[in-house]
Amino acid sequence: MSEEGKRLAELAKRRGFFFPSASVYGGAAGFYTYGPQGASLKRNLEDAWRDRFVFREGHMELEGPDVMPEAVFEASGHLDGFDDMIVECPECGESHRADHLVEDATALEEVEALPLDEVQDLIADHDLTCPNCGTALAGEPVEQFNLMFATNIGPGSSSPGYLRPETAQGIFVEFPQLKEYARNQLPFGVAQIGKAYRNEISPRKSLIRVREFTQAELEHFVDPETDSPDLAPVEDVELTLYPASEQTDDDGEHVTMTVGEAVERGVVGNEWIAYYLGRAKTWFERIGVDMERFRYRQHLGGELAHYASECWDAEAELGGDWVEITGFGDRADYDLKKHAEHSGEDFSVFKQYDEPKVVEKPTVDPEMGYLGPEFGGTAGEIADALETLAEKNPQSFEGDEVTVELDDEAFTVPVEKTGFSVEEVKETGEHVTPQVIEPSFGVGRLVYTVVAHALERDEVDGEERTYLSLPPEMAPTTVGVFPLMDKDGLGERAHEVAADLREAGMAVTYDDSGAIGRRYRRQDEIGTPYCVTVDYDTLEDDTVTVRERDTTAQTRVPVDELSETLQELRDGDRSLDDA
RNA sequence: GCGCUGGUGGUCUAGUGGUAGGACAUGAGCUUCCCAAGCUCAUAGCCCGGGUUCAAUUCCCGGCCAGCGCACCA
DSSP, X not given: OOHHHHHHHHHHHHHTSEEETTGGGTOOTTOEEEOHXXXXXXHHHHHHHHIIIIITTTOEEOOOOSEEEHHHHHHHSHHHHTEEEEEEXXXXXXXXXXXXXXXXXXXXXXXXXXXXXXXXXXXXXXXXXXXXXXXXXTTOOEEEEESSOEEESSSSSSXXXXXXXXXXXXXXXXXXXXXXXXXXXXXXXXXXXEEEEOOOSSOBTGGGBOSEEEEEEEEEEEOTTTOOOOOTTTTTOEXXXXXXXXXXXXXXXXXXXXXXXXXXTTSSOOHHHHHHHHHHHHHHHHHTOOGXXXXXXXXXXXXXXXXXXXXXXXXXXXXXXXXXXXEEEEEETHHHHHHHHHXXXXXXXXXXXXXXXXXXXEEOOOOHHHHHHHHGGGHHHHHHHHHHHHHHOGGGGGSSEEEEXXXXXXXXXXXXXXXXXXXXXXXXXXXXXXXXXXEEEEHHHHHHHHHHHHEEEEEETTEEEEEEOOOTTTOSOSEEEEEXXXXXXXXXXXXXXXXXXXXXXXXXXXXXXXXXXXXXXXXXXXXXXXXXXXXXXXXXXXXXXXXETTTOOEEEEEGGGHHHHHHHHHTTSSOTTTO
């Protein structure tokens, strides 16, 4: 593990940010518990996310269930798509995607859709070998590995359910209801913060790859024809970009430009994605991501998910590696179309025109009294075929007779018996299946990044000091209150000060244990931005010392101005020098 | 999932075929008028299961967990 990773894991456990779950029973790989500091930091982060991506964007928030029925994931493609066929080499032990091996060696496609034993036979038939060591794979079992956790809904196994592998589907499946709440007006956005579950083969690197994690996802539904974002608020935001073209170039490097330039020069193709890259960059900065260790990386063609046309990741540098902390994707209309198809429900929005359009609409009204006796049982089908033909190819009705084909058989009908006519119809609008722009944040990875990027070391009075330079808004505790010594009534006075600050809504810790310096260091390690010390002068003139974490600078503040001063300091409306 | 390395108080670690020592942290007390000071005392540990042995934290096997590499990451 990197030096940073080790220090972080040690601090995170010792101070209560996060640690592996249920370790008294040996634990389970890929599950983490957020301790008191971590839970608080995570919640602050989620609140800041909500503030930025729900409230300030005017979007809606939703909370769906973690368990959903099988049909949802049949439609979304996760049942197949998250399902891998694995074959293991008996010699070297490497695991391989069985379907990929077969596809590479044959002209077959979509091998994934075949049953396991058939794939196993194909491996034997084509004498496929291990790509790693060349050992024959014939006869080796092909096993299914699904990344989704399966469960049963209710007693028995007749109603399979799955823990959702992404929160997004919980929004998509409710679209027909959500569009009502949006009064059928595009564009609108729906956000959700919640757990997602993936039974990863190999969880790694602390909070970075886990089996249960929190996502903060926004699904922004837009009409690609007419909607475009207002780029004005973000056009001057500077972005560090790593476009696909730079990644494939040997001398490729990060490029810096504003959102406006990125759109103008086509570096970011989708304006909505560009908008969110800008908004998110400012937000990442706000929550304490180090912008020297941050970039936006475009997905390469082969990396794109099956539904996506353009995708950018926000990446943070952690212990020497670049780690994805957020994805910005264009899911097009893929998900809504799939759910419409599988459920038979309406996943479109009716968009009314400014002015109704008058269009000429060819229609038929076949004379069944003629078709019936003439064609017998096929009459109904012929009538349907005439209707389809009238819509698609009205010219066919220009002669005396019209011919439709059904199962390679031609049926000819006199036009006068079809009731063909062209009517003027008023169309007031059209049905549109929205495109979806999806910024998807990994909350656990953000927590990890924020702590990693805040981890600092310096020297105070010749002693080494570790502290977390968290933004005050993110810090689990805003202020620590200490009596200089726990006697002569200082403790009592300090308790009063602490109680008043809590009453004012601040996150306060009280500590009277050990030397004052020790107490400062305790708070430093959990990133508490301010400490207040009650001393003998307090008893005389009702002022206290406020000490700032990063600089260790101190200033005296009257007790009756304390909560106001601290809140202004926290919100950045005042600096310690002014106070 | 495979391979390598490892697993000793809350944390970091020393050590051992006869059940363990330190440092830091924590708690109580003394001391101390602003940055991990000092003194006294206290709390607290050999990942789990099986085997070998009179005896296993130590050796062997299996498991679990962690880190790293590979694979995987629609």
